[in-house]
Amino acid sequence: MKADPSSVDKTRGAGPKPAPVGRPRDPRIDAAILRATAELLAEIGYANLTMAAVAERAGTTKTALYRRWSSKAELVHEAAFPAVPSAIQTPPGDFAADIRAMVAAARDVFTSPVVRAALPGLIADMAADPELNRRVMARFAGVFGAVRERLAEARDRGEARADVDPDRLVEAIGGATLLAMLLRPGEPLGDDWVDQTTAILIHGALA
């Protein structure tokens, strides 16, 4: 569905020369479109965002948008997740701190104004378009890998329970954050929320 994969794998070493022919795309237009999309998402939300409005605010035209992204969903997911943190920013050696950092990181990503505005609509589009689903998920591959890695290290140190499946852990962290965001439209998730959620994920609900 991607109109042009070049923006994804610009420097994919498929050959010695990609031989770019014809007028090159204006990178300022790419940036202006993404910025306009992010602004409009925060201002009017996903449902009210139109390609024409994005084009107008970016100072370009619909044609230029569709040359780069094949649909509103493709554009939005790139504008909403320009960079997903692929590494956990805490020193290793303390698994409890790792989990808290993961929860906080998930909270930070999901409650940014742009993501809050984009994600519900994106979820709907992803459910209807497997290819889009795959592409969005690819953005989070780094996070998933980092969780998996920290969990393996903690297990080696004897810090983590052996029966904890990394995918289940990701689902629990990400799912709790996602649902909390959806249930509290407009309200932030404070550090106390992070603490409470972390407590359950670390010690469980049982005494």
Next chain:
Amino acid sequence: MKADPSSVDKTRGAGPKPAPVGRPRDPRIDAAILRATAELLAEIGYANLTMAAVAERAGTTKTALYRRWSSKAELVHEAAFPAVPSAIQTPPGDFAADIRAMVAAARDVFTSPVVRAALPGLIADMAADPELNRRVMARFAGVFGAVRERLAEARDRGEARADVDPDRLVEAIGGATLLAMLLRPGEPLGDDWVDQTTAILIHGALA
């Protein structure tokens, strides 16, 4: 937003008599619409479902739909959640069993074909419409209350940790299930998935 509350609480005793005048609604039409909506959701998904198509399959017209539901979202959420289990179906006294039952119940609700097809679109609409959000959430009030109740009982018995916030627990259970459903389009969530998720929520990730 509800066009007519009568289909929800037909005999709400607000007064002595609502004085029904004119031709009464044909209840077969209500049923046909809901059935057509559920079928189409499973077949073509939320985004491709149109009110006109629902009307056609139900053998009626758009007018009849809008007389009963004020919007596509209102119709779909009623077709997708005809009945949400409001009580936990396990005998009390075993909090671990309670949690597993909750996870399994969430899994059962979220992975039914109709809910799978409807929920992503509903999430998008709910994010844009607080009133709809409120109405859908009301359907789950019973579940939330049940979780809260069981947790309180378990805490009284000393079975549950005192610092477990019931809202966080609901978010973790529902969120993990929701995200798992979204991440595995078309694939079921088996009993092993329930077991693994339950393990984390009961004992936590730490050794």
Next chain:
Amino acid sequence: MKADPSSVDKTRGAGPKPAPVGRPRDPRIDAAILRATAELLAEIGYANLTMAAVAERAGTTKTALYRRWSSKAELVHEAAFPAVPSAIQTPPGDFAADIRAMVAAARDVFTSPVVRAALPGLIADMAADPELNRRVMARFAGVFGAVRERLAEARDRGEARADVDPDRLVEAIGGATLLAMLLRPGEPLGDDWVDQTTAILIHGALA
């Protein structure tokens, strides 16, 4: 290509009852669209006329236009030729006067501001769409018949040459007028033009 033939043959006696069901079309909208089209043709010409602009001026929407006419060309031909004179307005018995009347009538039709603006574009569309061609020509069937009739009468009286083919006569009258209109953008065709053209058609160029 006609979106709905009902506006053409509203009372075609195909059966005892057409049984009109559903909300009927608002005839004021038909009139407003045709009026807006004629106005815009005269103001900005065929090429610059857009369906959206017609809809806006008519106080309605594009949907309503396309429900009635399947394309810009279909709409314009109906707006440009609301009524083509189907009879010659001179007393019979003088074939020279008949021809002059025909030339003057052709001049009147072709040099009206709306027809002047519409015809060039219509000619282009007709060449690309045989069905449209047929429909436009049908509007002139009455004129053609009238010419044929007057010619036959004149021949019976011995006034007209026996070898004059009626189709050739129509082509000469209409063609000369059409070309004169095309060659003089914006300029009128006066009575002297009618006299000169009539002279050739009556007496020929030879002495």
Next chain:
Amino acid sequence: MKADPSSVDKTRGAGPKPAPVGRPRDPRIDAAILRATAELLAEIGYANLTMAAVAERAGTTKTALYRRWSSKAELVHEAAFPAVPSAIQTPPGDFAADIRAMVAAARDVFTSPVVRAALPGLIADMAADPELNRRVMARFAGVFGAVRERLAEARDRGEARADVDPDRLVEAIGGATLLAMLLRPGEPLGDDWVDQTTAILIHGALA
């Protein structure tokens, strides 16, 4: 409007030397474009002809087209009328034969497959663009002059009626042919058509 007049009057002696510097144009490209335009006109018509398609078939690019012709209409009129006969091919001294030759010449020009396909669209564009109108008409200046000349000679010999205006005669000949072509899409105009039309223009319709 002409992008570059060089293709029309390459050696216009406006100055001592135009001093052609830089890479000269490839004349094979001029030819290929005109041939591709003529072919596509005959195949898909004026409305469906796009500059991109012409470029592709000619094995070149849009840039090369616009370097030579400033618009689709400019290109088409040059492809459709590569050469208009500027003189009448009959021996002088017989005005009736002159007229028949003019009618036949008009028929030959207007019914060639390329002109048939191009003219309706050109008429539309000419009506909207006076400059284009002027340029196309200039191609027919020779024909007009020839008619005028023959008419003057015939009048001097006493063969032609004195009140015949040459412009009216041109309009009658050209107009009748144009309209006949438009009214018979795809059908040829035979010699009998020429005879019948000539008869009216020579002797008139009156007995």
Next chain:
DNA sequence: ATTTAAACGAGACGGTACGTCTGGTCTTGTA
């Protein structure tokens, strides 16, 4: 041999109209 200026292939760009689709409302005639 080098410079220069324009032609060339390729394709992005702004602009604009197209005809379609959907959501949700309104207006008929009939039951």
Next chain:
DNA sequence: TACAAGACCAGACGTACCGTCTCGTTTAAAT
């Protein structure tokens, strides 16, 4: 009053084409 049917408003959709512009490359003539 419900109902079937379908017209209505409003507005986004994605496509297509026009004519311009900007690259990097090639080709001749002038230096």
